[in-house]
Amino acid sequence: MERRVEVVIDPLRQEKVSLRLPLEFRRRVEEVRAELGLPTSVDVRDPLVAKAVALAGAARDAQPPVRLAFFGGTAFRLLCPSSNDPTIGLRHDLHDIDMAVLVKEVRDVRRFLTSVEDSAGSALTFFETSGDRIFNSLSGGQRLRWHMAVATNAAGLVLGTLDIVADAFRFCHRIDVRSDVERSAERGWTLEPAHLLLTKGQFVQKMPRADAAAIPDRVLEPFGRRDVIVGPEAKDVQDMLSLLHDHEVGEGAGEISPSELRRLLAADWGLWKTFGLNLGLIGRSRILRTIPAPVWARIEPRLETIRDLVAGLAPKRRLGFLGGPWWQEVDTTASTDLVVPIG
Numbered sequence: 638m639e640r641r642v643e644v645v646i647d648p649l650r651q652e653k654v655s656l657r658l659p660l661e662f663r664r665r666v667e668e669v670r671a672e673l674g675l676p677t678s679v680d681v682r683d684p685l686v687a688k689a690v691a692l693a694g695a696a697r698d699a700q701p702p703v704r705l706a707f708f709g710g711t712a713f714r715l716l717c718p719s720s721n722d723p724t725i726g727l728r729h730d731l732h733d734i735d736m737a738v739l740v741k742e743v744r745d746v747r748r749f750l751t752s753v754e755d756s757a758g759s760a761l762t763f764f765e766t767s768g769d770r771i772f773n774s775l776s777g778g779q780r781l782r783w784h785m786a787v788a789t790n791a792a793g794l795v796l797g798t799l800d801i802v803a804d805a806f807r808f809c810h811r812i813d814v815r816s817d818v819e820r821s822a823e824r825g826w827t828l829e830p831a832h833l834l835l836t837k838g839q840f841v842q843k844m845p846r847a848d849a850a851a852i853p854d855r856v857l858e859p860f861g862r863r864d865v866i867v868g869p870e871a872k873d874v875q876d877m878l879s880l881l882h883d884h885e886v887g888e889g890a891g892e893i894s895p896s897e898l899r900r901l902l903a904a905d906w907g908l909w910k911t912f913g914l915n916l917g918l919i920g921r922s923r924i925l926r927t928i929p930a931p932v933w934a935r936i937e938p939r940l941e942t943i944r945d946l947v948a949g950l951a952p953k954r955r956l957g958f959l960g961g962p963w964w965q966e967v968d969t970t971a972s973t974d975l976v977v978p979i980g
Contacts, residue, residue, distance in 0.1 A: 639759070644794055646784075646977050652767055656794070657759040658979075660786055662691050664757070669694035675825060678718035684788045685731040685797065686714045686721075688761060692734075693826040695757040696749065703749045704742060706814065706821035708806065708828045708836050709735030713876045716827050719932070720879040726927035727879040729872040733798040734785070737814045737828065740803040743778055750783060750799075762786040763799055779803050793978040806832075809964040810839040810908040812901065824891075830884050831897040834943075837877045838915040839908060840869045841964045854923045857914040868918040875924055881936045886943060893939075895946055906952040907963035913947045916940065 639661075643653045666681045670690050681687040689711045696703035706712075710731045713720040719727045738746045750763040763785045765773065773781050781801040788795045806812040806828075812835055817828040827833060841857065843864050849856050855867040869877075885892045902909040919925075919940060925933060955963075 642979060644977055644979055646766060646796065646975075650767060654764050654766075656762055656786055657754070658789065660758075660760040660762070660789060662687070662758040662760045664691075664694070666690050673697070673826065675715060676718065678721050679715055680721040683714070683731060684760075685711060685734055688785065688787070689715065689734055689826075691757055691761055692753070695753050695761065697822065698756075699749055699753075701745075703746060704739060704818050704821065705746070705826070706737045706817045706824075706828050707735065707826055708737060708802075708814075708833060709733065709800070710872065710876060711735065712827035712833055713879050716825055716830070716833070717876075717879040717883040719882045720876065725929055725932050726924065727875045727882065727932070729875050733800055735800045735802075737802050737804075737806065737818050739815060739818050740778055743781070743803055746801070747781075760786070779805070779807060789979065790976070792976045794976065796975040796977065806836055807965070808836075808839065808967045809841050810835075810905065810911060811965075812836065812839070812908075829897070830880060830891065830893045831895075831901075834877060834880055834893060835898070835901065835908070835912060837869060837873045837880075838912045840873065840915070841911045842867050842966075843962065854921055855918065857918060866914075868915045871922065871924055874919055874922045877919060878924065878928070878932075878936055881939045881943075882932060884939075886939050893943070895942070898943065898946060899950065902947060903950050903952050906954045909947065909950055909952045910963055913944075916944050916947060 639657055641655060641657050643655055645651060645653050666687045670679055670681055673693055675690065679686060681690055689707055696705055707715060711734050719725060722728060754762045763783045765783055769782045769784060783799040785797050785799050786794060787797040804815050806814050812832055814828055814832060817832055843860055844867050846863055846865050849865045849867055852867060857866045857868050860866045886895055888894055888896060902912060
């Protein structure tokens with residue numbers, strides 16, 4: 638029987654959210670997955686994957702329809718069978734959902750998130766915490782953060798994060814994703830493969846040399862006398878490998894477009910520099926010790942094709958990058974599940 642409960646999500650501020658329990662979908666997620674044209678390899682037993690599928694279905698059915706495109710780990714689950722496979726070393730746990738929308742439609746997206754539980758079920762409950770509202774007010778409409786009810790267990794309510802970017806992916810480097818959002822329903826509700834690869838390969842962070850000693854397979858190169866720069870985490874390398882395993886490099890539908898990679902990298906020296914370094918990192922990642930040889934044999938020639946593409950470019954370096962960071966520093970706090978008791 639459905640019941641409504643008040644859950645304290647911040648004991649210090651005594652901040653509460655009202656939820657309907659149990660967390661349920663109005664429709665079977667397997668049916669929505671089929672209607673969206675997603676393959677059965679998309680594992681909707683994972684609660685965050687199920688939420689993404691149900692959210693895409695609700696967005697399609699909304700009046701007017703809500704346009705969105707997933708990126709991050711959830712997008713790879715939707716796009717890559719190997720990302721769902723627990724046996725070959727390319728699957729990792731999910732803690733959040735990332736999606737892109739259009740700036741001009743942010744107000745509609747906010748209304749949709751506030752009310753979608755009424756049409757799609759309590760499993761799609763999204764809300765803004767007081768911290769989210771401060772973050773969102775400071776973002777200028779370019780990035781939004783919401784929270785969601787992921788699941789319930791013996792310890793209480795598991796909360797996750799919904800991270801939204803508008804018009805562009807803006808982290809260490811900027812990638813325009815407006816066309817992805819506009820065409821996401823044709824592409825499996827994710828960014829296009831070339832853009833997904835760049836979102837994972839664009840990460841770079843400065844770190845004291847002593848701190849980086851604990852993660853030697855992530856070190857890219859020295860940066861000054863005391864620091865080094867490091868590349869993506871293991872989970873991001875897994876996603877890149879999954880994409881390369883399941884998608885050819887080419888200009889066909891669903892392939893990783895070399896012309897799109899070339900267009901974006903040739904226009905941005907910083908992105909080209911970071912992406913090239915991170916392609917080199919893949920070859921020495923500890924993840925390679927966990928995947929079967931046939932999996933790597935399928936990935937390696939595609940990776941080499943992209944490495945050759947990057948090596949053949951020579952974008953003009955901007956003066957502002959000389960001797961300093963060529964990337965935007967970002968918050969690197971890892972996403973984790975938050976569990977709060979249910980009163």
